[in-house]
Amino acid sequence: MTQTERKQLLIIAHAPSPNLQRMLDAIVRGAEHEDIENVEVRVLPPLEAGPEDVLAAGAIILMTPENLAYMSGAMKDFFDRTYYPVLEEKQGLACAIVVRAGHDGTGTLRALKTILTGLRWQQVQEPLLCKGQWDEAFLAQCEELGMGMAAGLDAGIF
Template identity: 65%
Template sequence: MDNKKRLLIVAHAPSPNTLKLRHAVAEGAVHEDIENVEVTVIAPLDAGPDDILGCDAVILGTTENLGYMSGALKDFFDRSYYPCLEKTQGLPFAYYIRAGHDGTGTQRAIESITTGLRWKRVQEPLVCRGDYRDEFEAQCRELGMYVAASLDAGLI
């Protein structure tokens, strides 16, 4: 019997830098000390309600686009919201935003949708603000590790 927990990472990565961030989250989530978590990374346009229904926790990633989340992540939510609404209440989640500005509108949009879904945020949002810095990758790696380790330990 497979006792592994499933962590889903749904992250929009339209540039080399955002791809580095998505890889860093996944890298942290598969840390060698985390034993019982299976990690799946899917782009938002390829993910859907079945992916959410089949996971035990989710990490979302998006760029800040015109003060909002990426259209790809919004499309993912549009297709997944009602099929998941009654079936994923309490789903542990975390998210990160690659924000050229402050990320406030993006944060507000994600919080609004996930509140409607009644998901449970398990970590403060990670907002990578301003010009790209290599430290964003370490922060994303830590986010992935924290969520996966918490899932592995049965804390979430």
């Protein structure tokens, strides 16, 4: 299969800390599992991602820390720049959310869900909310989410 026939899983991740980077690495590790053949994984920080990246994606994973009961400013900036340019063309885009929350994460999830509802993107997995004190189990959960998204894209489920 040629590169152009491969489906793209776009991961927009704000990972400013070592633990968030570990979570991102776990998502990518899952998404690049050896059994997944026809998916290209592309990772971009929110400040570098734009509408053209979303338009090329077959599915998207959004990862952000909880900052002041909201998504990171970088993730908000991504949505500010891409919302209207992708609104019509990417309705139904399969997506998943990963939030690393030191507190409860409800404000962050609410804000993301509101934006995704407006975009008419389809959450194909329950949001992964990694909250409270750091737990090494977060890494396995992230890897599973990445694998699930890539496998679903590979199988044509979304």
